[in-house]
């Protein structure tokens with residue numbers, strides 16, 4: 001398929017995991033892609049911090065300078081650490097909100113003038129933690145829940161301007177994030193709360209599964225879909 005020939009896609013969190021998978025899929029299907037990350041930058045991935053308005057303005061401007069437009073914004077950058085609520089510091093709380101919620105807001109807002117011109121689309125990577133809650137990750141779950149509602153609210157407001165806004169809500173995806181976060185799980189968690197995270201399908205969600213969903217929502221095939229929160233969770237929620 002070549003669903004994105006001539007389209008310009010801006011992908012945050014492009015240095016790893018789901019963001020890298022989105023870059024690969026958009027590129028393979030003909031898009032001109034600008035990937036942005038705070039880490040793992042190289043000649044293909046621009047440095048950018050989604051929490052910093054000046055940095056966001058700079059990488060949005062660089063995308064337009066390179067390719068003349070923005071058709072697709074994929075807000076993938078994110079972070080999570082586990083902690084008990086009572087041990088969560090204000091710094092932890094602020095960082096989770098900044099990266100997972102304020103970041104997508106800033107990137108979307110900066111890209112909007114270009115999306116109005118292109119009649120473009122935004123896809124946010126939220127989480128099932130933001131739909132049903134998740135123990136030991138209250139700031140993350142609150143931020144991702146906020147991202148789901150940011151998605152739905154922007155979808156309503158921007159529909160008449162021909163900009164679609166959707167999000168995907170994965171369960172555990174096999175990326176470096178999982179290994180990094182596992183090291184932060186407190187020793188005294190209640191195991192039954194982790195059972196709620198188990199998929200009813202065999203295997204684990206792959207970054208390519210999420211990229212496929214992001215690409216579908218970005219494609220013309222999803223032209224009548226806006227404000228949706230698509231669960232990609234192996235049936236975890238059931």
Ligand SMILES: NC(=O)c1ccc[n+]([C@@H]2O[C@H](COP(=O)([O-])OP(=O)(O)OC[C@H]3O[C@@H](n4cnc5c(N)ncnc54)[C@H](O)[C@@H]3O)[C@@H](O)[C@H]2O)c1
Pocket residue numbers: 012013014015016017018019036037038039040048049050051076077078079080099103125126127128169170171172173174175176177178
């Ligand atoms: N892996 C999972 O199990 C899982 C499940 C549900 C949702 N998600 C979400 O998917 C998204 C991608 O996660 P992943 O699993 O690919 O993780 P990952 O750690 O492999 O990739 C996340 C990327 O975001 C980048 N990033 C972090 N802060 C940034 C910032 N301020 N500015 C720019 N880039 C920044 C990181 O450097 C990293 O390269 C995240 O939003 C995450 O919350 C992941």
